[in-house]
Amino acid sequence: MSPRPKIGLDLTTILDAAGEIADQYGMQEVTLANLAKKLGIRPPSLYNHFEGLPGLRKKLAIYGIEKIYEEMADAAIGVSGTEAVLAISKAYVNFARKHPGIYEATLFAPDPGDKEVQQAGAKIVDLSVRVLQVHHLEGDLALHVVRGLRSILHGFSSLEQRGGFKLSLDLDESLMIIIKAFLTGIGGEQSFTGPIPNGDQNRS
Amino acid sequence: MSPRPKIGLDLTTILDAAGEIADQYGMQEVTLANLAKKLGIRPPSLYNHFEGLPGLRKKLAIYGIEKIYEEMADAAIGVSGTEAVLAISKAYVNFARKHPGIYEATLFAPDPGDKEVQQAGAKIVDLSVRVLQVHHLEGDLALHVVRGLRSILHGFSSLEQRGGFKLSLDLDESLMIIIKAFLTGIGGEQSFTGPIPNGDQNRS
């Protein structure tokens, strides 16, 4: 039921290779021809692993979203409150910096509304909701706030990647100021300049 | 010095056509073949108007950025303070909604760091700086805040376009809450829950 022929490529190996191409040369260079060359096979052989170029892009998008989630979840361990929000935020933008091509792939899914793609993204949303729970936001407001945090993180990363911030002004400082301001404005238990109440973990 | 041969296409006509294709079918369908077909000419003829596909993408990006700027500038006429920030914000996301393909084109420039592309974007930044001046932010802080506003607007538009907000929660309301919270947190003259000086619509 699962033979291991000549080369025995598995999907992870293929996606790792595709991710390397993306990070080094950009998503427009992630072609079946380039990927096959890197793997030492012929382009049609790739069809045994995914459904053509759209299939590759979808799988690479999910692969990227999951990697971002992992780094965010890891960053959220052992911290809480505003500190936790800042930690997952840093993890998000740092992933986009370290893996610009994979981050780009995240937005390259042929159908962003695809069930599996949405499902992968939902984990990030859920994590954000949990981290923001310290603010004790009433029902709907919590969801609006998550939308805001996601908008900030994606917008900031995307603009930074495209060279949208050209002034010589520290980028990490901008991000911290932006998020702290947003959280302060939302009005949770945290205050912009004040101390962080306590230090135990919130993570479910 | 400027003959008017057979058809006499000018760049604006071409970009309008390309924009229509983008809005209807997405940027991946903006090919020289499709564009030429829509214009009634042969693909190689397009090379008389721009430098290949990368040239088209660059010009279309600038075209889109300028259109966004125009709508934002128009929305800023006759309003001030927080109201003005909300007005240009609505104009921005509404443009992305009405012209998803052209908005996509905005991010499709082959070299986002290109001088002309940056110059077009700078007008939006300048407008934002002016509109935010009511908050009397000290030097650097003003720039951080502009980065934040741009991140929110681009991130929100991009996520909305990709179906990233799947909950049945009013999108305009989210945007207003997010921006008001951000401005409140920055600490300007306005407050989140307090009355808006002007008096009309607050929480959408």
Place this chain on the structure above:
DNA sequence: TGATTTAACTAATAGTATTAGTTAAAATAA
């Protein structure tokens, strides 16, 4: 008028994804 400019064209090339059909190696069943 004649010369020049240039926006269209045809023809050809290289690169792309993709499909169809084939081969052979590995896993499984007997």
Place this chain on the structure above:
DNA sequence: TTATTTTAACTAATACTATTAGTTAAATCA
């Protein structure tokens, strides 16, 4: 063990891209 099945690779061919080179003819200008 041998036989069967599965499947990951392959070759060959097709249809689409963008792109270049060289040509034609219409509009402008001197």
